[in-house]
Amino acid sequence: MSMNADGQGLAGVSDASPxxxxxxxxxxxxxxxxDVLSWGYEVPGRLASVIAAAGATNGDVLDAGCGTGLVGLALDAVGVASVIGADFSPESIDAARQRDVYRELHVIDLSQPLPFTSQRFLAVVCGGVFSYLADPEAVLREFLRIVRRGGPIVFTQRVNLWESRQMDAVLQRLADEGRCTVDVSPPRPYLPGHGEFDDGVHDVTLTTS
Incomplete structure (x- = not known):
């Protein structure tokens, strides 16, 4: 799968190999x-505001799939004391390091078991990443493992991938097991200036039980 220099073909990257x-x-x-800011990317601020509203700022918060650090900047802006970044792109990690808002940065494949102790984090934020995760349930179970009771896990999933990734069933199973409560937003903008993403995303908040 290739993406043109102008960003066309980006939506199809979700079907590419890791x-x-x-x-x-x-x-x-x-x-x-x-590029993403020119396309109207507002996800970092939206998700950071959920973390702030939950009061999950005085401790470690994982920016899962941190990329170049736009979510980390938003978390720092709402007063998160300790932002930990993880991404599987080494070049992106190097760029994120230049932000000077991360306490730690790790090159990690989120589709694999995470190298963090259970209940280490106050919260997890994962913006614009679930498009690339073929088994969202396994990823969410790992997030639930590493977040303390009562902490939020905030992520986005593209509307046009919601059904194929069986998100309703995944979230219902986690709720039925008593692992978390679930809040799913109506469709919200993702990259409104990019023609491949007209359907937007759902912002999802799990609160650990």
């Missing part, structure tokens, strides 16, 4: 911030 996705983001670092 190695191909890493290649896309490693090669996109130099213009990523300018």
């Amino acid at each position: 190695a191909d996705v890493v290649g896309v983001y490693d090669g996109w670092v130099s213009t990523y911030d300018t």
